Amino acid sequence: xxxxxxxxxxxxxxxxxxxxxxxxxxxxxxxxxxxxxxxxxxxxxxxxxxxxxxxxxxxxxxxxxxxxxxxxxxxxxxxxxxxxxxxxxxxxxxxxxxxxxxxxxxxxxxxxxxxxxxxxxxxxxxxxxxxxxxxxxxxxxxxxxxxxxxxxx
Amino acid sequence: xxxxxxxxxxxxxxxxxxxxxxxxxxxxxxxxxxxxxxxxxxxxxxxxxxxxxxxxxxxxxxxxxxxxxxxxxxxxxxxxxxxxxxxxxxxxxxxxxxxxxxxxxxxxxxxxxx
Amino acid sequence: xxxxxxxxxxxxxxxxxxxxxxxxxxxxxxxxxxxxxxxxxxxxxxxxxxxxxxxxxxxxxxxxxxxxxxxxxxxxxxxxxxxxxxxxxxxxxxxxxxxxxxxxxxxxxxxxxxxxxxxxxxxxxxxxxxxxxxxxxxxxxxxxxxxxxxxxxxxxxxxxxxxxxxxxxxxxxxxxxxxxxxxxxxxxxxxxxxxxxxxxxxxxxxxxxxxxxxxxxxxxxxxxxxxxxxxxxxxxxxxxxxxxxxxxxxxxxxxxxxxxxxxx
Numbered sequence: 001x002x003x004x005x006x007x008x009x010x011x012x013x014x015x016x017x018x019x020x021x022x023x024x025x026x027x028x029x030x031x032x033x034x035x036x037x038x039x040x041x042x043x044x045x046x047x048x049x050x051x052x053x054x055x056x057x058x059x060x061x062x063x064x065x066x067x068x069x070x071x072x073x074x075x076x077x078x079x080x081x082x083x084x085x086x087x088x089x090x091x092x093x094x095x096x097x098x099x100x101x102x103x104x105x106x107x108x109x110x111x112x113x114x115x116x117x118x119x120x121x122x123x124x125x126x127x128x129x130x131x132x133x134x135x136x137x138x139x140x141x142x143x144x145x146x147x148x149x150x151x152x153x
Numbered sequence: 154x155x156x157x158x159x160x161x162x163x164x165x166x167x168x169x170x171x172x173x174x175x176x177x178x179x180x181x182x183x184x185x186x187x188x189x190x191x192x193x194x195x196x197x198x199x200x201x202x203x204x205x206x207x208x209x210x211x212x213x214x215x216x217x218x219x220x221x222x223x224x225x226x227x228x229x230x231x232x233x234x235x236x237x238x239x240x241x242x243x244x245x246x247x248x249x250x251x252x253x254x255x256x257x258x259x260x261x262x263x264x265x266x267x
Numbered sequence: 268x269x270x271x272x273x274x275x276x277x278x279x280x281x282x283x284x285x286x287x288x289x290x291x292x293x294x295x296x297x298x299x300x301x302x303x304x305x306x307x308x309x310x311x312x313x314x315x316x317x318x319x320x321x322x323x324x325x326x327x328x329x330x331x332x333x334x335x336x337x338x339x340x341x342x343x344x345x346x347x348x349x350x351x352x353x354x355x356x357x358x359x360x361x362x363x364x365x366x367x368x369x370x371x372x373x374x375x376x377x378x379x380x381x382x383x384x385x386x387x388x389x390x391x392x393x394x395x396x397x398x399x400x401x402x403x404x405x406x407x408x409x410x411x412x413x414x415x416x417x418x419x420x421x422x423x424x425x426x427x428x429x430x431x432x433x434x435x436x437x438x439x440x441x442x443x444x445x446x447x448x449x450x451x452x453x454x455x456x457x458x459x460x461x462x463x464x465x466x467x468x469x470x471x472x473x474x475x476x477x478x479x480x481x482x483x484x485x486x487x488x489x490x491x492x493x494x495x496x497x498x499x500x501x502x503x504x505x506x507x508x509x510x511x512x513x514x515x516x517x518x519x520x521x522x523x524x525x526x527x528x529x530x531x
Contacts, residue, residue, distance in 0.1 A: 111194065112194050199471065
């Protein structure tokens with residue numbers, strides 16, 4: 001497990017231990033990665049984050065078109081793996097969680113402990129630090145620094 | 154028979170705090186009749202998971218799947234019986250509930266669910 | 268000893284009630300099966316010589332022959348209080364313990380007797396037989412093998428299993444429906460069930476888990492946690508009433524708990 005924010009580690013660790021999830025990705029609703037577990041390539045992390053955020057955005061739009069409130073979660077169930085994608089509110093804004101799980105656990109357990117993780121993250125989040133302006137020349141540096149943190153390099 | 158009526162047969166027994174029909178594979182609630190203090194989602198997920206583990210014991214011994222199981226803690230108990238169509242009938246009860254009566258009723262409901 | 272010899276000793280004792288002749292006389296009567304007479308003489312002698320270990324040893328043997336296990340136990344315990352290295356008392360207590368199904372205790376006494384008399388082949392033979400009957404097996408981290416606490420409770424093997432939190436076997440065994448040993452496979456699953464049961468009762472507010480009953484097709488199962496770091500499975504054919512199986516499981520859990528505490 002790797003995280004950009006230390007306060008995310010404990011709730012995420014608990015979730016991983018209890019749910020039996022194989023892969024987990026936590027990100028902001030715009031696709032910025034906060035923490036991950038189970039990925040081996042940085043490119044996969046970025047792709048999954050972008051796709052996950054895109055799916056949730058598309059689902060939200062679909063809900064709007066159908067006159068319904070936005071859906072909280074999306075589940076894709078295959079014969080061997082399942083994907084659970086859900087949004088939740090934190091003091092740092094709307095986040096998304098993408099979880100991939102196998103037959104050794106169940107959707108019920110994943111959802112149960114995902115909900116608890118979301119609650120724990122809400123309680124663990126420190127007060128938001130003052131935001132710094134993001135400059136173009138810093139962006140590349142910050143992205144690379146984030147990737148190094150997420151992969152322990 | 155409607156699920157609500159089946160579950161009511163269980164919740165009528167003194168000491169029963171909740172009854173659910175659960176999807177065994179997903180651990181999700183199909184139908185429930187719960188007192189406020191009972192977290193249906195948690196009961197469903199955990200009961201389905203425990204049922205899977207129990208099947209591991211009987212499978213290791215070359216036996217068929219269990220007909221029912223009861224887990225007793227110091228403050229309450231959880232009972233479950235597999236039903237057809239991948240369902241599980243689950244009941245949560247206080248420690249002093251009549252486990253014998255509850256088990257018989259659970260098996261009866263499991264035989265008629267789905 | 269002939270009848271004449273016994274009569275001579277009896278006459279001697281009658282002339283001098285404080286004579287030590289009560290020892291060979293009571294022993295002779297015991298060997299002839301005249302236990303009531305033997306008891307009266309031995310009890311009187313032990314009363315006169317309360318610090319004589321031999322007198323209580325004789326008394327214990329007579330009481331044991333009479334089927335008075337509790338009294339024999341008390342008498343041999345008195346012997347050891349007077350003479351901690353009395354081999355006869357260690358043997359006697361080992362025998363009583365074995366008969367009561369307390370194999371661990373029996374082995375302790377017998378091993379001490381063998382230490383005191385290392386060249387006694389009959390003692391070594393007895394120790395070996397008790398170890399066999401007790402299902403002694405090596406236990407990691409301990410020099411000596413330990414008897415199986417579940418043997419005393421099981422009419423036949425293959426009906427109870429005790430494992431540690433990692434699913435490693437501690438005692439007992441189970442067989443599958445084909446009669447093949449299945450202890451390791453079941454042990455591995457039991458550890459997972461125990462963790463799952465603990466999590467379930469904790470998250471649902473049911474209190475620490477105590478019992479898990481499984482109603483199978485051909486057999487029923489009961490799970491217990493004799494200690495915080497062990498799991499016990501007891502099984503019987505479904506013809507055995509559920510309440511009886513639960514009692515058997517409780518008894519096995521108590522035996523397992525005592526055994527684990529002694530090991531530590």
